[in-house]
Amino acid sequence: MIVEGFLKSVKKLVETEAKVGVTAYEIVHEDWLFKLVHFKDKKKKKLKYPVLIVYAYINRPYVMDLFDEVSIIRKELDANLDVWMVDWGYPKPADKYLRIEDYIDYIDFCVEYIKEAKKVDKISLHGYCLGGDLAIIYSALHPENVKNLVIQALPIDFHTSNTLALWARKIDPEKITKTIGNASGDLLNFAFLIVDPIRLVLAKYQGLLENLDNEKFVENFIRMDKWIFDSPSIPAETFKEYITEWYHENKLIKNEYVIKGEKVNLRNINMPVLVLVAERDHISPPESVKPFLNMISSKDKLLLSVNKGHIGLSTSRGAKEMWDKAIAWIVERSK
Amino acid sequence: MMDELEKLYFKLPKESFELLLRNVIIREELFNAWRYFLDSDFESLERSVDKVFDEMFRVFFKQLKLFGIHEKNTFDEFLRSYVDFTNSLLRFWFSFFEIKERNLVGEFLEYWMKIREKFTETLVIGLKHEGVLREFPFISKDAVIAVFRAIESYDKFNKSWNEYKNIISKAWVDANKKFVGYLKMVESPEKIDFKDFVDLWMRELSSVYDEVMRSEKFVRVQSEMLHNLMDFLRYKRTFNEMLFNYPSNPFALKSEIDEAYKRIQDLKREVNRLNKRVKELEHKLKEVTSE
Numbered sequence: 001m002i003v004e005g006f007l008k009s010v011k012k013l014v015e016t017e018a019k020v021g022v023t024a025y026e027i028v029h030e031d032w033l034f035k036l037v038h039f040k041d042k043k044k045k046k047l048k049y050p051v052l053i054v055y056a057y058i059n060r061p062y063v064m065d066l067f068d069e070v071s072i073i074r075k076e077l078d079a080n081l082d083v084w085m086v087d088w089g090y091p092k093p094a095d096k097y098l099r100i101e102d103y104i105d106y107i108d109f110c111v112e113y114i115k116e117a118k119k120v121d122k123i124s125l126h127g128y129c130l131g132g133d134l135a136i137i138y139s140a141l142h143p144e145n146v147k148n149l150v151i152q153a154l155p156i157d158f159h160t161s162n163t164l165a166l167w168a169r170k171i172d173p174e175k176i177t178k179t180i181g182n183a184s185g186d187l188l189n190f191a192f193l194i195v196d197p198i199r200l201v202l203a204k205y206q207g208l209l210e211n212l213d214n215e216k217f218v219e220n221f222i223r224m225d226k227w228i229f230d231s232p233s234i235p236a237e238t239f240k241e242y243i244t245e246w247y248h249e250n251k252l253i254k255n256e257y258v259i260k261g262e263k264v265n266l267r268n269i270n271m272p273v274l275v276l277v278a279e280r281d282h283i284s285p286p287e288s289v290k291p292f293l294n295m296i297s298s299k300d301k302l303l304l305s306v307n308k309g310h311i312g313l314s315t316s317r318g319a320k321e322m323w324d325k326a327i328a329w330i331v332e333r334s335k
Numbered sequence: 336m337m338d339e340l341e342k343l344y345f346k347l348p349k350e351s352f353e354l355l356l357r358n359v360i361i362r363e364e365l366f367n368a369w370r371y372f373l374d375s376d377f378e379s380l381e382r383s384v385d386k387v388f389d390e391m392f393r394v395f396f397k398q399l400k401l402f403g404i405h406e407k408n409t410f411d412e413f414l415r416s417y418v419d420f421t422n423s424l425l426r427f428w429f430s431f432f433e434i435k436e437r438n439l440v441g442e443f444l445e446y447w448m449k450i451r452e453k454f455t456e457t458l459v460i461g462l463k464h465e466g467v468l469r470e471f472p473f474i475s476k477d478a479v480i481a482v483f484r485a486i487e488s489y490d491k492f493n494k495s496w497n498e499y500k501n502i503i504s505k506a507w508v509d510a511n512k513k514f515v516g517y518l519k520m521v522e523s524p525e526k527i528d529f530k531d532f533v534d535l536w537m538r539e540l541s542s543v544y545d546e547v548m549r550s551e552k553f554v555r556v557q558s559e560m561l562h563n564l565m566d567f568l569r570y571k572r573t574f575n576e577m578l579f580n581y582p583s584n585p586f587a588l589k590s591e592i593d594e595a596y597k598r599i600q601d602l603k604r605e606v607n608r609l610n611k612r613v614k615e616l617e618h619k620l621k622e623v624t625s626e
Binding site for chain 1: 339340342343346347348349350351354355357358359360361362363365366391392394395530533537540541544545548549554555557558561562565566568569572592593596597599600601603604607611614
């Protein structure tokens with residue numbers, strides 16, 4: 001009976017339009033794997049200081065532009081912000097020796113590129129999840145280039161008690177990467193599913209089967225699943241580095257992390273900082289980022305939170321109020 | 336109908352497609368379980384939820400099983416095809432010269448496959464026999480050690496894999512015992528509709544698995560399983576590379592390609608550094624000439 005009911009709904013599922021990544025953009029620079037993109041907007045008059053979105057090297061950045069109603073990119077563009085983004089691409093076996101310093105170098109390249117293109121002396125950085133860690137590292141090394149720092153859903157204190165952090169502290173990344181090279185998208189998908197198998201393998205899909213007649217529900221479900229399973233590999237050296245130095249040794253929050261011989265000192269972060277937190281985040285729990293605010297020397301700092309999960313922070317209609325405040329904060333400091 | 340399912344396969348990520356179809360079957364079993372609950376047939380209810388376990392965790396177990404049960408058969412096929420390949424190459428070349436030459440690689444592999452047909456213990460004894468190293472001196476000591484280590488790691492992987500499965504299935508049994516215990520106390524079963532039944536069941540399972548997934552034992556066993564699997568694959572690759580590491584082999588080894596990748600990445604960093612330096616100098620030159 002259930003099977004027959006489902007088979008009747010398959011056509012509806014096939015016909016559901018579920019586009020992702022709705023805002024047009026132009027690729028302005030490519031560096032083999034990495035790309036700098038510039039979002040297009042009809043408004044000619046933009047606020048003075050552009051925003052560079054620094055996404056994570058896990059999953060794909062279009063979660064910030066999932067569909068019109070919730071797109072953060074769209075919100076920023078509508079607020080007259082000039083929005084750019086780094087796309088870290090899909091690493092291949094040939095990219096296995098990329099290190100975190102290579103990501104920081106490319107952020108630096110993008111910052112200088114945008115500064116020159118827009119004739120400004122600094123730009124704002126908006127980091128998402130591990131991209132937030134990259135944005136923090138860059139801001140600590142080059143505070144003179146950063147107008148405002150916005151970070152969302154990221155861990156910076158990695159010694160937290162959430163399941164994923166417990167697991168990461170017990171794996172040997174050198175052994176893994178010596179064997180399989182890059183941490184493949186399949187391995188990451190496996191880990192992210194088995195960390196919560198009942199909710200992510202059972203409850204989620206039972207919820208879909210319960211709501212097959214709800215067109216909007218089905219549309220959003222398909223969009224989310226497209227994104228969730230669109231997992232690039234993590235380059236082997238990057239995987240080894242961040243698991244060892246961040247998850248195992250927690251060097252970032254202890255000001256012990258070193259990039260190209262230079263220590264990353266969080267006290268160097270003196271620009272306005274906005275931290276966005278999801279209270280039910282099982283990947284980057286709130287306690288993993290709250291200590292950060294006491295480590296920086298910024299006078300102008302704010303934390304906003306919403307009662308959502310890691311992904312819901314960016315994709316839920318229920319986060320609108322928080323995003324309205326966040327965008328207003330950025331706009332005020334971008335004139 | 337098959338056309339539509341095929342279109343759905345191409346529309347969704349492969350993981351979504353599989354999880355969706357599995358959940359349709361799971362939902363059918365849950366519906367049966369709910370009907371058994373309404374009839375107070377708790378034995379049949381438990382049998383239904385057991386079927387759900389197999390359907391659900393096969394998603395995870397089959398990925399790890401690939402390295403276990405099927406590995407031996409696929410490796411034997413690989414060896415057989417490689418023997419055929421080396422024999423046919425030699426026959427081709429020496430047909431020009433009418434020379435009979437020993438195919439040392441092929442002979443070793445045939446000897447190896449005979450030993451593999453026996454049990455693991457015999458395999459280790461066979462390899463330790465001096466004759467192997469005298470007869471096939473081109474096999475490096477590292478390669479022989481790699482085989483021993485691969486066998487050890489494979490054994491350890493199998494042990495931790497079984498322990499891993501046991502922890503997960505025990506959690507399932509415990510959670511469902513609690514759930515059935517609760518259901519037996521319900522005074523008016525007819526008031527619990529199918530949706531409520533499923534929600535209650537999943538809540539019970541979630542609370543048990545939330546604890547199990549973060550328990551010290553599970554985390555340890557999972558890490559051990561993963562590390563033993565990595566060791567096994569790595570030692571196997573070392574030995575496989577040995578099979579290809581001779582002068583007339585036209586194929587690059589993985590370790591050689593990795594070395595090339597490393598050099599390319601190092602060169603790229605150097606080029607980027609120089610580009611940045613050139614830009615800085617151009618900028619300084621501009622400033623100086625404009626003054």
